[in-house]
Amino acid sequence: MNIKTFSSNDFQSAAKFCRMNMEYDSLPDFLFKEKTFDDPDYDPEMTLLAEEDDEIIGFMMGVARTIKTGKCGYIKLMAVKPEKRRQGVASQLYNIIHAKFVKIGCERERIYESHPNYLMPGIDPRYTEAICFVERKEFKKFNDTSNLLCDLTNQTFSTMKEEEILSKQDIIVKRAEKSDEKQTLNFIKEDFDIWIPEVTQAFKNNPISIHICNYKDKVVGFSAYDTNNLNTGWFGPMGTSPTMRGKNIGGILLKRCLADQKKQGHQFAIIPWVGPIPFYMHYCGSKVQRVFWRYEKILE
Ligand SMILES: CC(C)(COP(=O)(O)OP(=O)(O)OC[C@H]1O[C@@H](n2cnc3c(N)ncnc32)[C@H](O)[C@@H]1OP(=O)(O)O)[C@@H](O)C(=O)NCCC(=O)NCCS
Structure with missing residues (x-):
């Protein structure tokens, strides 16, 4: 397996790879671009591809942001090809990104919820392998949240x-x-x-x-x-x-x-990372569409 940093040459294949391997999300090219290159804290050194025979078998993106409590590292996107799972691919990608977070002085790590540019406010627990993965990496669940769906039609x-x-x-x-x-x-x-x-x-x-x-x-x-x-x-x-x-x-x-x-x-609006569910239910009949578990690891 070869691990390399992400570059614009990999854009199409990496976007397609994430689309294929994150079954509960839709990631058209324009959105993948917003999540990667257009992230104000985008760092190619923390955006990694694992390849075998010139084919992508894993992708993981980290970003570090300064939040109120200090510096926080986020695993923002991650996916491994189904046939290559449980062979340590994500672990190897994570180890590199984690070492960078430690080096630049992050005080904590979180998963996916890289506000203000994020795809999801946590892990959708239907990605159960991801739950197993982060718990193995000693992340602790500290909260949950949800996205509401509002029917506009x-x-x-x-x-x-x-x-x-x-x-x-x-x-x-x-x-x-x-x-x-x-x-x-x-x-x-x-x-x-x-x-x-x-x-x-x-x-x-x-x-x-x-x-x-x-x-x-x-x-x-x-x-x-x-x-x-x-x-x-x-x-x-x-x-x-x-x-x-x-x-x-x-x-x-x-x-x-x-x-x-x-x-x-x-046809639908997504009301993310709520918040006052009754308020939205009252004014626009929106309902919980997805639930997310929020994970954190405090770095020593
Ligand atoms: C989550 C994901 C990236 C993990 O990739 P991976 O390469 O299989 O992970 P690793 O092999 O490095 O797993 C490391 C540890 O995590 C835990 N783990 C990972 N997958 C697991 C599973 N299916 N069941 C139980 N534990 C699991 C194990 O403890 C494993 O170590 P072990 O095999 O020595 O016991 C992969 O399952 C995936 O692509 N899932 C779909 C996409 C996704 O969920 N993305 C995140 C959305 S929030």
């Missing part, structure tokens, strides 16, 4: 009447414009600073994929889409200022994004 998302009611209280909901970016980001910094990368991405999209709520000309809420896993119907993040909750602002903001996503031609 059987509902309309008109918010005109609700917005009229709010406007009488000086509460205005609108699609954000470029000129709103600075004020919106200032608001996000106060209450939701973890989402700065997503909101920045939403302002780069064309059209801008974020709606905001102003109260007395100050931003007090937002909802965004197409900020990760772009063009797949990915909703979020969203948030309302704690002082303004309970006024239907969140509901309107949510529906405005879902209306956009429907208009884009999506």
Whole structure:
């Protein structure tokens, strides 16, 4: 077996390999590119291919990010060809990436949930071999989360009447414009600073994929889409200022994004890594689509 670092020459074959060997996920080329080359922390030294006779038999990608608690290394994608499993392929790839994480001073490692650019917020336990693998590598399950699925085909998302009611209280909901970016980001910094990368991405999209709520000309809420896993119907993040909750602002903001996503031609929106399941169930009837187990290993 030969292990080499990933390069643009391997793009097509590696994308196809991941598609073939991660049965619960769909990874079109555009998404594989977003997850690899377009990751702000992409490091070819931590993106590895295992080959035999010039054929890929394993792929593993690591990224390191600085989060609030310090540096964290993520195993972001991994797959081994079924006939080559249980022969130590993933272990060899992991050992190389793990050594790099240690060398650059990562304090912890996590699996898949490499926010803000991630495919899944943890391991879908139907990938049971992956659960066995990470537990063998001494990762501990510390939480779980889920993605919701919202059917866009059987509902309309008109918010005109609700917005009229709010406007009488000086509460205005609108699609954000470029000129709103600075004020919106200032608001996000106060209450939701973890989402700065997503909101920045939403302002780069064309059209801008974020709606905001102003109260007395100050931003007090937002909802965004197409900020990760772009063009797949990915909703979020969203948030309302704690002082303004309970006024239907969140509901309107949510529906405005879902209306956009429907208009884009999506039949479903994915509401990832939730969060307040009853809120989404109430406003758009979304249901749990996938469950993810979150794993962590603290490095000494
Ligand atoms: C998860 C995956 C990458 C593991 O690759 P692999 O090359 O088979 O892993 P290794 O051979 O290095 O396994 C190392 C250890 O993990 C554990 N393990 C791996 N697969 C296992 C299985 N099917 N049953 C029990 N334990 C398993 C074992 O402890 C194993 O060591 P051992 O064989 O000495 O007992 C592979 O099963 C795979 O591609 N699965 C589908 C894609 C996937 O799940 N991707 C992750 C999505 S979240």
